[in-house]
Amino acid sequence: MAEKKTLKRFASLFLASTLIAGALAACSNEGTTKESGGSSSSESSDVIKIGANLELSGPVASYGSSIGDGAELAVEEINAAGGIDGKQVELVKVDNKSDNAEATNAAIKLATQDKVTAMIAPATSGNVIATAQIANQNKIPTVTASGTAPNVTENADGTINDYVFRTCFIDPFQGVVAANFATSELGAKNVAIYADNASDYAKGLAASFKEQIEANGGTVVAEEAYVADDTDFKSTLTRIKSANPDFVFIPGYYEEVGLIVKQARELGIEAPLMGADGWDSPTLVELAGAEALNNTFITNHYSSQDPDETIQGFVDAFEAKFSEAPNAFHALGYDTVYYLKDAIERAGSTDGEAIQKALAETKDLSLITGTFSVDEKHNPVKSATVLEYVDGNQEFNSKVNP
Amino acid sequence: MEWLQQLVNGISLGSIYALIALGYTMVYGIIKLINFAHGDVFMLGAFIGFYAIARWDLGFFPALIIAMLLCAIIGVIIERVAYKRLRNATRIAALITAIGVSLLIENTVIYFRGASPEAYPEVLSNKSISIFGANISSQSIMILGVTIVLMILLQFIVHKTKIGKAMRAVSHDPDAARLMGINVDNTISATFAIGSALAGAAGVIFGVYYTRIDPLMGVLPGLKAFVAAVLGGIGSIPGAMVGGLVLGVVETVVSALGYSLWRDAAAFVILILILILKPSGIFGKNTREKV
Known part of the structure; x- marks a missing residue:
């Protein structure tokens, strides 16, 4: 009986301490994020x-x-x-x-x-x-x-x-640059677009890219969308692959794009992939892997290698x-x-x-x-x-x- | 050969759901509790595997085993600390506790390492094998293999060992089992240990296959696995496996038809339909009311 009681006490102590830890966590977060409070x-x-x-x-x-x-x-x-x-x-x-x-x-x-x-x-x-x-x-x-x-x-x-x-x-400019690059530098004719459905940014880019590539004489053979926080893109990518595009435009943010690029390469999509400044993060390379990222392009604001x-x-x-x-x-x-x-x-x-x-x-x-x-x-x-x-x-x- | 490829995609996704669903179904079968913290044990498994691979330079299999062992221990601790005392309380009290434990685990992890995602290092070499025009990565074959081995092992434990027999007895009637000299507490702990170990394995496999892990990654797969368990018939082990695979394939088919934005909705529509039309699921027995 005594043993049971100590166990019980230990358990409630454990629970109480985790609760307190949680409360403290909340407090200390407040402290660090609003570091400006004092001098206001x-x-x-x-x-x-x-x-x-x-x-x-x-x-x-x-x-x-x-x-x-x-x-x-x-x-x-x-x-x-x-x-x-x-x-x-x-x-x-x-x-x-x-x-x-x-x-x-x-x-x-x-x-x-x-x-x-x-x-x-x-x-x-x-x-x-x-x-x-x-x-x-x-x-x-x-x-x-x-x-x-x-x-x-x-x-x-x-x-x-x-x-x-x-x-x-602005986005329309990035979309236009990407479309022109695809047509003139990569000779893309049949393109696919795979955009983040939840962000204004990606939708805007997809719209301006589509307009410009069609003006350049290209065809959009597949237009698909994903939702942020998805992890499995394979089924949609398989669909894109069967449309056989020679260029895929993927406006979106690095967290999903990293996985999309990796899974696209795994499924054997070898076409050049392109995105915009939303790709620009070291996390992208970690998620996609350096090899899968070969033959991908982004439009960006500047390059640290610009001479x-x-x-x-x-x-x-x-x-x-x-x-x-x-x-x-x-x-x-x-x-x-x-x-x-x-x-x-x-x-x-x-x-x-x-x-x-x-x-x-x-x-x-x-x-x-x-x-x-x-x-x-x-x-x-x-x-x-x-x-x-x-x-x-x-x-x-x-x-x-x- | 688009459809063959889609089937492969669906089975890979489904086998992860199935592994998580097994834990749900086993725990439900034995103490009639929907353990909502199960998805978070899956997340912990993914992180343990990640640290084992990235920090301690271990291979895939040692990391898998460490994650399974630690998750088994975590599962037992959760059961002993949070659920055991509620065994005779109302079902709703236990359910709410489960949700509380889930939030506690998620936020503890966020407190210690932040909410930013982590990228799994590449541990398995990844070559694509082309069969009938479908690209199957060696990773997904390996993962399917591991899943099948774990499931066979589980069937063996449940049907051929003493502890498995005890588990089936307790699930059938805890009081009668106690009268027969079965240690009910230990049996329940063992169930939690096995279920959590499977969730831990699913976590590592998920990390290797999908690369990105974060502290809230367990929420959606957890819910989907719950749907899979209900679809197969909650409490039934083969049901969980079949339910997981069916759910994975259905989600993939929905995306393949071009409705990728409806994929999550499809899973929950299945849950609603099953609950209305056949609440006992595909493999479920008609539950008899105890008097």
């Missing part, structure tokens, strides 16, 4: 606060944390060089957990509690759209580093989100700080801070309306991911880079101007 109320005029509402955890954490690292490097450089108009820059990072609702909450927090001058918006288009209204209402200029969907800056009724800008090009001098300067500085080669998201995060810096300097104040005006008037600004001017829809007009995967490494293929 102390408002001083010699610091320019830039909020960063990023995907630091969750399914697309790789994008958000890359942008954060890039931005951090830029802020460090700017501060070392004397800041913006003599004011030091402070980066306030908030984790939106790769979730729309959390992105809105994070934007509200940055706008009302931290009272930031400008914001770096989330990495994925859906999350940026979730913050657009907050930016417009509070008149806080917001720049997304990598939200490529057209409706990030332009609403469905044709109105422009006044305070939302971006550093990257250009300023790019190589950035690559060296980045490698010195983080000891890894910067990917496109690092470069875009870095550029976003310089884009804001340029606008704040030209505006000559930290007033939201003045910065917004300066951002919209940006002309021939030369950054790592290309030289651009902003058009009337708040989209930068800039070049895209095509990269090829060779044994698991991205190799610079060509640069395409708009």
